[in-house]
Amino acid sequence: MFTEMNAKLVAIIGELRKDIKYRVQLADYEQELARVEERIAELQSQFESEQDDVVKLERFSLANLLTTLAGTKEETLTKEKQEMIAAQHKLSEARKTKDDIDKEIGLLREKLENVESSKWEYQRLLKQKEEMIKESSLPFAGKLFELIEKEAELKSSLTELNEAIAAGRNVKRALEDALESLERAGAWGQFDLFGGGTISGMIKHQHIDAAEKNLYRAQGSMRKFQKELLDVKEEAYLDINISGMLKFADFFFDGFIVDYMVQSKITHSVEETRHQYRKVAEILTKLEKMQEDTFKRLDANQKEKREMVENV
Known part of the structure; x- marks a missing residue:
């Protein structure tokens, strides 16, 4: 029963x-x-x-x-x-x-x-x-139910932590992909600054397009991550954007000044993406520690409950 x-x-x-x-x-x-x-x-x-x-x-x-x-x-x-x-x-x-x-x-x-x-x-x-x-007729029936309810709470907490960690890892993957695209765009942008042509400009913008998609994916993942963190009292924030106006100007109105503006934007986005990546990694480390502690508490709770029943 x-x-x-x-x-x-x-x-x-x-x-x-x-x-x-x-x-x-x-x-x-x-x-x-x-x-x-x-x-x-x-x-x-x-x-x-x-x-x-x-x-x-x-x-x-x-x-x-x-x-x-x-x-x-x-x-x-x-x-x-x-x-x-x-x-x-x-x-x-x-x-x-x-x-x-x-x-x-x-x-x-x-x-x-x-x-x-x-x-x-x-x-x-x-x-x-x-x-x-x-x-x-068991003298410890009340205590047993207390342990049962505590077990349920700990299992729920563990589930919430697992979901938050999974969401955070999705953000990390998206940021890694965005960073790779941005760094490639930056490399081609440097080449474009010093005498590159139409081909280098097109390749650079292919990487910028890829970075935009990955950053948008990261924003969506971060939004879900934030909601999961509401349960574990942590917060994170991501707001990265590449200017469509500067990309348009660079592609159709070639010139050193406009190219330089785009290159500065890429450099800033790389720095910001790295910053967000570090922030997510720090939060994940905290969550994983909380996950470990919660698992230990659950294990101890289940052990106490099991010993109580076995000693009847």
Whole structure:
């Protein structure tokens, strides 16, 4: 009877811990979604404004004619197009982030529905446990149930730590891939600075594209990592971006100054990626230590419970 109740309590307490975890994560996602939606509205307004500027410059008017006569139209139009493309790039990234968050919120709401019945089951088991303690002739029945509940809590903690560690390792892998792409882009960028041509520029931007994808993957992984860390009271942050405007300017308007700006951006992104990698590695070290300590406590708890039963 005690063995059966043990299994039920361990399972149900684990489910109740999930309910708390999912609600905390959902609240955090909803706050993040509100910030992203506000950001999208700002970027949409900025993009439309930049788009209007380009249209105005391309449309025939007295101001357009005067700008052309002054010989500055093409330069001004180029600048406005760069700003429009940069705004469009940022808007696209923000919308992708919103889609990711919407998806995670939907999944969490489904999970919460699935664990809702656990609350009723827990109340039923509590009553059953009280009756068993009253009816039991064993003097240590109450203590045994305390150990059973502690075992359930420790197992749940261990599960949460395992999930956080797995999420952190996903971030590390994405950052490693991004760092490799950025370093390759930087190497080709140096070559491009000192006499490279179209081919070197294209190769550099292939690596920049790969780095952007990996950094976006890292951001998504970091977002999930942050949510897992809410359970273990740790925090991490990642916000790395490569400017679409500078990439566009470098590719289509070749020149030392623009190339230098892109190279500086790559160098900064490499440094920032390394910094984030070190931060994630430090947090993972703490989590792995917590995992080890929790496992030892669980082992000790199970040993005490087992000895109590064996000595009856």
